[in-house]
Amino acid sequence: MKANIELTEERIAEIIEEKMKEYVVKKRNHAPPSHDDHHDDHHDDHHGSAWGPHDWEHGAPHNSWAPIIMSFGFTIFLFGFASTFVMNDDMNNTVYNGNYLSMILVGLAVICSGLLIWWRQDLSFDGHYEPKSAGAPFQNIDIRKVGMWVFLMSEMMVFSSLFTTYIRYRMGTESCQTILDNHATYSNGLPFSPGDACWVPASYFIAGEHAESWTLVLLPDTLVPGAINTFALIISSFTVVLALKTAKRTDLEPTERSRKVRNYLGATLVLATLFLILKMVEWFVGFSIGPFYAPSLMSDGYTIHNELYHFGGHGGEYIDVNLRLSAATFFVATGTHGAHVLAGIIGLTYMTYKAHKGSYNPDNSVSIEYFGLYWHFVDLVWVLVFPAFYLY
Amino acid sequence: MGHTIFGKDAYNMNFAMLMILTAVEVGAVASSVNGDISEQMVIFILVSIGVVKFLGIAFIFMHLRMEPDSNILTLTALFPSFFILMMFIFIAITVPGAPDSLPAWCRF
Secondary structure (H helix, E strand, O other): OOOHHHHHHHHHHHHHHHHHHHHHHHHHHHHOOOOOHHHHHHOOOOOOOOOOOHHHHHHOOOOHHHHHHHHHHHHHHHHHHHHHHHEEEOOOOEOOOOOHHHHHHHHHHHHHHHHHHHHHHHOOOOOOOOOOOOOOOOOOOEEHHHHHHHHHHHHHHHHHHHHHHHHHHHHHHOHHHHHHHHOOOOOOOOOOOOOEEEEEHHHHHOOOOOOOOOOOOOOOOOHHHHHHHHHHHHHHHHHHHHHHHOOOOOOHHHHHHHHHHHHHHHHHHHHHHHHHHHHHHHHHHHHOOOOOEEEEOOOOOOOOOOOOOOEOOOOOEEEEEEHHHHHHHHHHHHHHHHHHHHHHHHHHHHHHHHHHHOOOOOEEEEEHHHHHHHHHHHHHHHHHHHHHHHHO | OOEEEOOEEEHHHHHHHHHHHHHHHHHHHHHHHHHOOHHHHHHHHHHHHHHHHHHHHHHHHOOOOOOOOOOHHHHHHHHHHHHHHHHHHHHOOOOOOOHHHHHHHHHO
């Protein structure tokens, strides 16, 4: 009984503290800036350094060199990377050019220094102060939320360019099946020469007639990893939603709430990891488990270097086709998506640890919401990638 | 966070819908491979379901509906549409060989 009373007193003290913080935040966000505030923000030593930790008690920071430094770093890194791994004269293999390796290292160093500055400036942020956007048209919307959406806009452009490339090449390149059906002749009547480029979609290897084993009768075994991945991503989107809902719940004890949030984020992490593992299995490893058998795309010959793939053969007739165009669009699009999943895994690892330490509560759960936006976007892209590249 | 669809939690409903539609997608392709439905029908099913799933995730999971700031954030999300449309019209659905007629400075 005594323990209950002590617990209640603790809870009351915690509620009072939370309410006081909430009051301070509300007052800070809604009160018009006084002359003193203005003075504080712009003229005296409360103003955070563009290089170091910011004093969050006196408003949102609006000065940082981190983004500019990181942009330069990425420019140097990508230029060096593209110059280090170049195509040979025959354009059929990658050649290593060590002259630009130092540029890659310099680029990575500059990126890391930008990250270090960013980390130092954000280190002082306790999660209880959510700065609001002041400029049109985003007035009074959380500034980090606006930032996340602007980031997602740029991501939409990246994936749209990949889809545009895919559609362009898919529509502009004649199907190998059509050429084979026409007895090695293009639809315009010209003869097909071995090594000519035509289109063999990835779905031919994953969900098409090429698939050998059909253990589940309705689905070829090669489609199983992709199908599991699709469900895994959808479930992981839902577990992020549940993590956010749970973090906002005020009817749970803090320890119970933290445990549940950690479990939901942990489940998301497990599903994301499963996604990448199955992706690697599908690309490089393949599997043979009991009656299930699926060769990897690589062992099937679906690679960006394959210029003489033996296509057909069911009726004895075949053509040797160049797969590079089709394979390159597939691996770049799905690989870019996989890289985003990997970035999500890194973020989720940190967030699961943070949840384990009990850092998420109803006042401080926006990080889960903003990460959730990113994660739902990754799911959204897969919703388009899966049918476009795996099924069609 | 307490939004509902047909009296049920919106997130749960959306999750159930996404799972069912994905199963339909996979089933449609399986039927196509088995020769039960035509390729055109499969494309129609995949595009239709893709659009519905896309909207379900964007509107409900990403809060582009039902929140006070949903409208402006939806407009923000739609902002790249113009550029995406340009890419689709002038690149994705151009005729084969169209880039060959571009001036040299446009090409590698």
